[in-house]
Amino acid sequence: MTQVGTVTFPEYSEVRCLMMPYIQGDPDSIPDDYAAYRSIVESTYLTRGDVGFLTIDESPVRKGVPHRGARATFGRALHTEAGRRPTGQFGWGGSGWGSATNVFLDRDVRVLLANNLSGSCALWDVEHEDTSYDGDIGNQADLYPYEDAVLMQAGEVHRIGILTPHESLPVQADFDRQFLRIVGSGVHGREPYFTVNPLMRAA
Numbered sequence: 001m002t003q004v005g006t007v008t009f010p011e012y013s014e015v016r017c018l019m020m021p022y023i024q025g026d027p028d029s030i031p032d033d034y035a036a037y038r039s040i041v042e043s044t045y046l047t048r049g050d051v052g053f054l055t056i057d058e059s060p061v062r063k064g065v066p067h068r069g070a071r072a073t074f075g076r077a078l079h080t081e082a083g084r085r086p087t088g089q090f091g092w093g094g095s096g097w098g099s100a101t102n103v104f105l106d107r108d109v110r111v112l113l114a115n116n117l118s119g120s121c122a123l124w125d126v127e128h129e130d131t132s133y134d135g136d137i138g139n140q141a142d143l144y145p146y147e148d149a150v151l152m153q154a155g156e157v158h159r160i161g162i163l164t165p166h167e168s169l170p171v172q173a174d175f176d177r178q179f180l181r182i183v184g185s186g187v188h189g190r191e192p193y194f195t196v197n198p199l200m201r202a203a
Contacts, residue, residue: 001123001124001125001150001158001159001160001161001164002158002159003156003157003158003159004112004157004158004159005043005044005156005157006155006156006157007040007043007044007114007155007157007180008040008155009040009114009116009155009178009180010036010037010040011036012058012176012178013036013058014058014059015033015034015036015037015056015058016056016057016058016059017033017034017054017055017056017195018055018057018193018194018195019053019054019055019183019187019190019191019193019194019195020034020053020054020055020194020195020196020197021051021052021053021054021194021197021200022041022051022052022053022054022197022199022200023049023050023051023052023200024041024045024046024047024048024049024050024051024052024182024184025041025042025045025048025049026041026042026048026049027039027041027042028199029041029197029199029200030054030197030199031197031198031199034054034056037054037056037180040180041054044112044114044157044182045112045182046110046112046159046182046184046185047184047185050184050185051185051200052182052183052184052185053182053183053187053194054180054181054182055179055180055181055182055183056178056179056180057177057178057179058176058177058178058179059176059177060174060175060176060177061120061171061174061175061176061177062171062174063170063171063172063173063174064170064171065170065171066120066167066168066169066170066171067115067117067120067168067171067177067179075138075141076138076141076167077138077167077168077169078136078137078138078140078141078144078165078166078167079134079135079136079137079138079165079166079167080128080131080135080137080162080163080164080165080166081105081109081111081135081160081161081162081163081164081183082105082109082131082135082162082163083131083132083133083134083135083136084129084130084131084132084133085101085104085133089101089104090104090105090107090162090163091103091104091105092105092191093189093191101189102189102190102191102192103187103188103189103190103191104187104188104189105162105186105187105188106186106187106188107162108161108186109161109162109183109184109185109186109187110159110160110161110162110184111159111160111161111162111164111181111182111183111184112157112158112159112180112181112182113152113157113158113160113166113179113180113181114152114155114156114157114158114179114180115152115154115177115178115179115180116154116155116177116178117154117171117175117177117178118151118152118153118154119151119152119153119169119172120152120168120169120171120177121151121152121166121167121168121169122146122149122150122151122152122166122167122169123149123150123152123158123160123164123165123166124144124148124149124150124164124165124166125150125164126164126165127161127163127164128140128143128163128164128165129163131163137165144165144167149167151169
């Protein structure tokens, strides 16, 4: 886990895309719907020229609730980016052991995270190998006390791995939160909910 820079978020507009493929470092590879993020895309990337996957989530969050905590089943929205499969691979999709996996990720995939609200995301500078099928590790929250965490500040860009524990935290007041995630190359397959990029012919 490393802080690799900062970004300035555009004016809030409730724009949203999920794992949309694009060319890292190339602002012209994202559609006009996300034009406000082109300067960020140009300056913020893992490997310029490689395919990446862009998530932008601008949405209101209410006091006492984590922005991205819906997946939590153990009280804390503590998770890794990918879940371990019975084969030892890491993936997304399916609802449990034995279910179909739609997306596999290489072990060395890296991820960039940023948001516009200080203290709304905690990171731990370790890798949690024994993760769950869906990446939810809230049942092991005692391993990750907040005093050992790095609390992301507004605009900071952090690079993590797919097994880096991180947590969306309850916010202190109602807020229009902007979340940015860039997943690097090494993603195989797609989920039906991934945003289609009409500028990427094969994606």
